[in-house]
Amino acid sequence: MTKPGKAVCVSQAVVLQRMLPQDANPAGNVHGGVILKCIDTAGSIAAMRHCRTAVVTASFDRMDFLKPAFIGEVVIFKASVNYAGRTSMEIGVRVEAEDLITGEIRHTGSAYLTYVALDQDRHPTPVPELILETAEDCRRNREARARREVRLAEKHRERASQNEATAC
Structure with a gap:
């Protein structure tokens, strides 16, 4: 069952966290x-916003x-769906640190994560198609598809290696 498509902008998330001494x-x-x-x-x-x-x-x-974030700064986490498969999604997260005194904002890191959508019984469930509206959406989707191919090939190589009886 395919769910109606959703645009990238509908599910974007921005989370801010002030970093304190315990961090x-x-x-x-x-x-x-x-x-x-x-x-x-x-x-x-x-x-979760997407699915x-x-x-x-x-x-x-x-x-x-890429760069350190410092205690006292606000760290900004900007998350977007880059790719939606059948039951999984790649989410890209850009991390920025803001110095609250100077207003300087630095790109401190980037990450790519894969999430699987779950139904009420905690089994994988279909996710909506991803609607690409901007050139940036298309670029991120193209890059995510390439990363997915690399992940799948690596997983296949690992399984094949584990099944080799003569491997060291």
């Missing part, structure tokens, strides 16, 4: 694990930490 790592920056948790939260909001069902994080495909 620090030993170097005094915001701990990467805190950033990852917030990314997953923002990503799940965008995924309007419960979702589960299937994979954290990639995380690029």
